Every structure is written in C-alpha cells, then in structure tokens.
Amino acid sequence: MIDIEEVLGPDGILAKSVEGFAYRPEQEAMAKAVTETIEQGGVLISEAGTGTGKTFAYLVPALVSGQKVIVSTGTKNLQDQLFHRDLPLVRDALAVPADVALLKGRSNYLCIHRMETTLLEGRLRSKEMVGQLMTIKSWSGRTKSGDIAELNDIPEDAQIWPYVTSTTDNCIGQECSDYSTCHLVEARRLAQEADVVVINHHLLCADFALKEEGFGELLPGADCFIVDEAHQLPEVASNFFGVTLSGRQLLELAKDTETEYHREAGDLKEITEKTASLSKTVRDLRLVFGLDLRRGAWKEISADHRIMGTLEKLDGELQGLADLLEAIQGRGKGLDSCLARCQQMQEVLTSIRNDEESDDIRWFETHRQSFRLNRTPLDISGMFQAQMERHPGSWIFTSATLAVGERFDHFQPQLGLASAATARWDSPFDYPNQALWFVPRGMPDPRSGDGYTEAIVEIASEVVKASKGRAFLLFTSHRALRLAADLLESKLDYPLLVQGSAPKAKLLDEFRSLGNAVLLGTASFWEGVDVRGEALSCVVIDKLPFSSPGDPVLQARIDALRKRGGNPFMEFQVPQAVIALKQGVGRLIRDVTDRGVLVICDPRLLKRGYGHTFLDSMPPMARTRDIADVQRFFDDEIADTA
Incomplete structure (x- = not known):
C-alpha cells in the first residue's frame, strides 16, 4: 500500500492530475481508515457527509491494495458512474495496472x-x-x-x-x-478475472441467497467487499432472503412453455390447453384481488374464499402443467427448463400459502395488471452474518446517511454488525453560510389530511418565486405529488417537470439545461441525484418521511419490537425517517460553491419530542421561520453576481 497523503493530500497525485480536485481532510482520514481495514481485515462502518469524496476515499485503497475487491453500490446508475467515470480517473492518475470490470444482473x-x-x-x-x-x-x-x-x-x-x-x-x-x-457469460468471465469488480446490492444478495446459479464463482474469490450506499442494503437483503411469486412470472412461464412446445414437440395439444388455462387463472387471481393497488398482510386475504380458492386452483394448474411436461421430459431443452420452472413456482406458492408457523412475514401487493405474493424474513441479521463468515475478507460499509445523530445503533443490528468498527466524517461544506433552513409557521398537522398539500403549494409558490424556479419539490406520496402538480400548473411561471411524465434521466437533463425549472418527485428523487450549481437552489420537502404504517413488512417489524418490550416508533420508525430525510436534504448542497434554501414544511419537526432526533442529524444550516429571510437570501445571491 502507498502513503495515502501522497495520493489525496493537498500536494498529492490527484491534486496534480485530476482537474477540479480539492483537498479534503475528511476524505484523507476516511481513506486511511479504509486502508487499515483492507490491510488488517475486519469490518468498518463509515458515514461520510455530502462532499467528503467517499468514492475516491475507498477507490484509492482498493486499486493499490493488490487484492480482489468487490465494490457494491445501490443502483445501476451509480454502477455506471463508478465504472465509466470514477474508476478510470483514479486508476489512470495512480498508473496502477489493475483490471476492472462491471457486472450487472x-x-x-x-x-x-x-x-x-x-x-x-x-x-x-x-x-x-x-x-x-x-x-x-x-x-x-x-x-x-x-x-x-x-x-x-x-x-x-x-x-x-x-x-x-x-x-x-x-x-x-x-x-x-x-x-x-x-x-x-462473458461479463461474468471478465468479472472473475478482474482485480476490482463493480456490482450492485441486488447481485451481492443474489449470490448470498444462492439464487443465481452460475454467479457463485465470483464472490468466494474476493478479499475485500466495499458496500457503498449501504443504507439501502438491509431492505434489499430482506427481499432476497425471502421468496416471491408474481403474476408476470407465471404468465411468462405459460408463454414460454407454449413457444417451446411448438419448437420442440407439437404433438400433445393438451399442453397449449393447459397453458391457456394457467394464464386465465393468473388473470382471474389479479381480478379477485380487486381494482385497488395495495400492499397488505396475508391475514387481510386469508379469510377471502374467492382469493384462497383461486390460489388453490392456481396450484392445481401448475401441478397439471408439470404432469404434462414430465410426460414428454427429454424432448427438448426448452421444455425441460419450463418443467423445472413450473415445479419451482409450485414450491414457492406452497411455501407462501402454508407457512403459518414461521416468523416470516407473508404479504401481497397488487399492480395494475399483475400481483406479487411474498414471504420475507422478519430478521436477516443471523443469515447475513453467516454469509459474511463464508466470505471472510475485509468489509467496508459506507454511505452519506448511516448514522442517526452520531450513532449507528439503527443500522448495525439489521445486518448483525454489532462488533464492527465505526467512524463518521462530517461534510466539509460551509453549511451555515451556504444554506438556509426554513420551517414555515402556521402549517397544519400533516395527519389532519384535508388541506395540507394545498398549504404546501401556497408556501412553495412563495419560495419558488423568490428562488426564480431552480427547485426540487419532494413528496412522500404520489397522491400528494399529483395534487401539487395540478395546483401549481396555474400558479408558477417556471417550467414544471413532474415525475412520471418522462424517464428520470430525461427529466434531470431537462432540469439542468433549463436552469429555472421546478421538478416534482417522490422517493426516487430523494437520493442518488446530483445537480450541482445554480440550477438547483431550493429543496422543498412536504413532510417527515415516515414509512406508511399500513406497509405489511413494517407493521410486522413494529409488532415484533413491541412484543420484545421495545419502542417501535423511537427505535425503528424515527431512525428510518431520519435517514430518508438526510438523503432528501443531501440533494441541496453538492459543491463548495453551491448556495440554497431547504424548506421542511412539517410542523412536527419543532412541535414533537422526537423532532430533536431529526434536528441533531441535520447539517448545521442557518435556520429561520420567516419567509422574508428566504427572500433576502436569494436577493443577496443576485447582489453577489451583479
């Protein structure tokens, strides 16, 4: 390993060779901690505030370590950014001969x-x-x-x-x-041969859960695992350690079976009759769930005779198709594959329907034309720890949002990381001078329902006029977003961009190029979005991002905590909301020259006892409750550029 100061220091290699590189003591400190973990083994949990430069802080040690390193990140967009931009930049600057590879699902x-x-x-x-x-x-x-x-x-x-x-x-x-x-196959081969491989959490967990035959050769050869955007990992891992059966899977099985039958057999018409019958039963099942789009616990449907009866009929259809495919087994590779899929789907359906003794959470969700039946583990910490022991390299978990206040008590238990070393580095940005935090007076309680979104639109209109557009309006529900979009149409003279009207990447490109737009988004715009410069100078958040209390997985976890004598609200729901809010707030200031106003409309932030937990976790911005201060903030900006 080389001296980190020689690379990331004020006169280091990157300062001399990378345009726009700025020395940050926090970045150097994090890189030293990552280097020590890679050299000595063990587990490090690290939070690096926005602007720390955590990507370079772990890529430099990874590239010079001489070890096989897996870097797992939250989304495909971040994968592409790491592989196509950040990795080549650091590798070329260091002139190290490391082979790198990108592997997606x-x-x-x-x-x-x-x-x-x-x-x-x-x-x-x-x-x-x-x-x-x-x-x-x-x-x-x-x-x-x-x-x-x-x-x-x-x-x-x-x-x-x-x-x-x-x-x-x-x-x-x-x-x-x-x-x-x-x-x-070629992408996997390159990944197996590379020194540094960029994957995502879904692939990491697919291998852990042994759900991707043929992928398991990659991870056992790794010496070091770096998990970026680690705050997303517990939810992804929970899904992968459970099982799911969807209407789309079932319809694809019917379609593929019919296709392969015509290609490889053609002399047993009962198969096409059975695939048609299976497809009809799948569509009937979607209909008996009702027209509403919803997520619910299994107990909500367990007494519904129509749904339970259709599920039983679906089991019979799968059994009937499997019997027919077994009768012609060996006639073709495609049909044999369909038989294996049919049997596996029937096993999953049986495990979800008849799993009453398990602690696992059984639940369902409906989409416009499909449905999903799910069984999710209540607690994955033991399973995750067992997998980490199977891959005994060094482990680094990092994100801009892992701590609540200064503690990692919320994140660690979810993955069984109680004995891990922890470290935090605050953002190097000058928040007191770069940002103003506005909590408006007179807002109604968001739980009162009627009138809350209308009140947000009124205050947002004033703020957006002061900022001359250049704003993100972030909502905790699609319903509130749609209502706000309708109300703002006639109130603003600035371009209005609404999530769902175009692909996310296109909306962001348009937002950047227009320079005075107002973008309305929900969850997918709260994180992983990087708009630097004047185009984004204001972020308005409608309310504290508590998860829906009706979510069946959340409700099961709340019930389990309550049974153990805990306080689910303070121990789970508040920390989850704090981390989500930190992500939303992180959209505002992305560079040392950025300036902006953060508006949090929810009065509970200052009126409820738990509000201090949010306040203690936020960047140290200047604060106000007076709209005149917001107008002065933007007037000063205009004066500075005059």
Whole structure:
C-alpha cells in the first residue's frame, strides 16, 4: 500500500492530475481508515457527509491494495458512474495496472436466444414494439458488452425488454445454442478475472441467497467487499432472503412453455390447453384481488374464499402443467427448463400459502395488471452474518446517511454488525453560510389530511418565486405529488417537470439545461441525484418521511419490537425517517460553491419530542421561520453576481 497523503493530500497525485480536485481532510482520514481495514481485515462502518469524496476515499485503497475487491453500490446508475467515470480517473492518475470490470444482473444484458426467438415468432403486440425490436437487432451486431444501457432510444420500462433479455427462470444455461456468444457469460468471465469488480446490492444478495446459479464463482474469490450506499442494503437483503411469486412470472412461464412446445414437440395439444388455462387463472387471481393497488398482510386475504380458492386452483394448474411436461421430459431443452420452472413456482406458492408457523412475514401487493405474493424474513441479521463468515475478507460499509445523530445503533443490528468498527466524517461544506433552513409557521398537522398539500403549494409558490424556479419539490406520496402538480400548473411561471411524465434521466437533463425549472418527485428523487450549481437552489420537502404504517413488512417489524418490550416508533420508525430525510436534504448542497434554501414544511419537526432526533442529524444550516429571510437570501445571491 502507498502513503495515502501522497495520493489525496493537498500536494498529492490527484491534486496534480485530476482537474477540479480539492483537498479534503475528511476524505484523507476516511481513506486511511479504509486502508487499515483492507490491510488488517475486519469490518468498518463509515458515514461520510455530502462532499467528503467517499468514492475516491475507498477507490484509492482498493486499486493499490493488490487484492480482489468487490465494490457494491445501490443502483445501476451509480454502477455506471463508478465504472465509466470514477474508476478510470483514479486508476489512470495512480498508473496502477489493475483490471476492472462491471457486472450487472442478467436482465441488463441482451439475450441472443430470446431475441432470435422473438424475431421468429413475430407475435408482438404493437408496431412500437416491432420497431424497438428492429433497433435492438441492428444494435446487437455492433455491441461488445450487450449492456442494454447503451440503447438510450428505448425507455427502461419499455415492454420489449422481457422479450430480449433473460431471467433466472427462463435461461437454459449451457444447454443454449448461443451460450458461446452469451453477453452475460462473458461479463461474468471478465468479472472473475478482474482485480476490482463493480456490482450492485441486488447481485451481492443474489449470490448470498444462492439464487443465481452460475454467479457463485465470483464472490468466494474476493478479499475485500466495499458496500457503498449501504443504507439501502438491509431492505434489499430482506427481499432476497425471502421468496416471491408474481403474476408476470407465471404468465411468462405459460408463454414460454407454449413457444417451446411448438419448437420442440407439437404433438400433445393438451399442453397449449393447459397453458391457456394457467394464464386465465393468473388473470382471474389479479381480478379477485380487486381494482385497488395495495400492499397488505396475508391475514387481510386469508379469510377471502374467492382469493384462497383461486390460489388453490392456481396450484392445481401448475401441478397439471408439470404432469404434462414430465410426460414428454427429454424432448427438448426448452421444455425441460419450463418443467423445472413450473415445479419451482409450485414450491414457492406452497411455501407462501402454508407457512403459518414461521416468523416470516407473508404479504401481497397488487399492480395494475399483475400481483406479487411474498414471504420475507422478519430478521436477516443471523443469515447475513453467516454469509459474511463464508466470505471472510475485509468489509467496508459506507454511505452519506448511516448514522442517526452520531450513532449507528439503527443500522448495525439489521445486518448483525454489532462488533464492527465505526467512524463518521462530517461534510466539509460551509453549511451555515451556504444554506438556509426554513420551517414555515402556521402549517397544519400533516395527519389532519384535508388541506395540507394545498398549504404546501401556497408556501412553495412563495419560495419558488423568490428562488426564480431552480427547485426540487419532494413528496412522500404520489397522491400528494399529483395534487401539487395540478395546483401549481396555474400558479408558477417556471417550467414544471413532474415525475412520471418522462424517464428520470430525461427529466434531470431537462432540469439542468433549463436552469429555472421546478421538478416534482417522490422517493426516487430523494437520493442518488446530483445537480450541482445554480440550477438547483431550493429543496422543498412536504413532510417527515415516515414509512406508511399500513406497509405489511413494517407493521410486522413494529409488532415484533413491541412484543420484545421495545419502542417501535423511537427505535425503528424515527431512525428510518431520519435517514430518508438526510438523503432528501443531501440533494441541496453538492459543491463548495453551491448556495440554497431547504424548506421542511412539517410542523412536527419543532412541535414533537422526537423532532430533536431529526434536528441533531441535520447539517448545521442557518435556520429561520420567516419567509422574508428566504427572500433576502436569494436577493443577496443576485447582489453577489451583479
């Protein structure tokens, strides 16, 4: 390992070779702590405030360590940023010969077999999908990685993607005729050979939970695991250690079985009759859940004879299809794969329907055209610890939002990290001078319901006029966002950008380029969004981001804490909301030259006893309750630039 000061110090390698690099003592201190953990082993939990430069603080030690390092981050966008921008920058500056690789989940790679099958079938539902398929076919001859992120012209949520990518359910692995040219196989091979591999939490947990056959060769060879955006990991891990069955999975099984039947058999018409019957039962099940979109505990439907009866019928349909596929087993690799999927789905359905003795949380959720049945572990700390012991390298967990106040008591127990070393570094930004925190007077209690969003719109209109647009309005619910968007349409003279009206990346690009826009967003805009400079000078947050008390997983955890004699609100709900609020607040000041106003409309922040927990966790901004101070703040900005 090299001297960290020689790299990250005021006269270090990065200061001399990276444009815009600024020395930060907090970054250097974090890099030294990461270096020590990598060299000596063990577990480090570290919070690095916005602007610390935590990415460089862990990439420098990772690249010079000579070890096999896995870097796991929260989203595909952050993966791409790490791999395409940050890693090359640091590696080139250090002139180290480390091989680096990017590995995403299988649904991010073109599946040649499924694309060719879709082309042959010619049964797409719209001209738009046909056009998209032709674009993908043309691109398939040029791409080296097969990463569908290269195709910017096709939206992330386009209906064509499931037809040209694979899942663990429908991939036939080494039996596939296109296996030798498979983009996913090549990406995994490069990852196994690389010194530093960038993955995401979903892949990390998929391997941990042994849900991705063929991926398990990567992690056992690693010496060090760096988990960025670690505050997201407990929820991702909970989902992966549980089981899920969705209507989409079932319909895809029926469709794929019919396709493979026509390709590989064709002489047992009962199979197509059974796939049609299975599809109808799946659609019937969605209908009996009702029209509302909801998430609920299993007990909400366990006494509903129509739902329970349809679930029993679904089990029978899966059994009937499995019996037919067993009768022609060996006729084709595709049909054999469908048989295995059918049996596995029936096992999952049985485990969810009949798991009354377990502590696991059984719940359901409905979407417009589909549903999901879930079984989620109540506590994953033991399981996560067991997996860490199977991978006994050094572990670094980091994020800008892991602590509540100055303590990690909320994060550590969730993953069983009680004995880990911990460290915090505050943001180097000059918050008292760069930012103003405004809590308006006279706001109604958000729990009163009627009139709260209207009151937010009134105060936000005043603030946005003072800031001349350049604002994020962040909401805790889609309902409040839609209402606010309707009300603001006639109140503001600035461009209004609303989540859902275009892809997230497009909205952000438009926000940056316009320079005076107002963007309304919910959860996905609270974190992982980086808008530097004057384009974002105001963040308005509608209320403290407590999770919905009706969420079945949250409710089960609350009940379990209460049974143990704990205080669920102060021990779980408040800390969760503090971390979410810190993420939202973190959108405002992204650089040493940024200035801005934070508006938190929720009066509970100052009126409730738990408010101090939020206050103690926020950056040290100047505070006011007077709108005139907000107007003066922006007037001063105009005077400074005059």
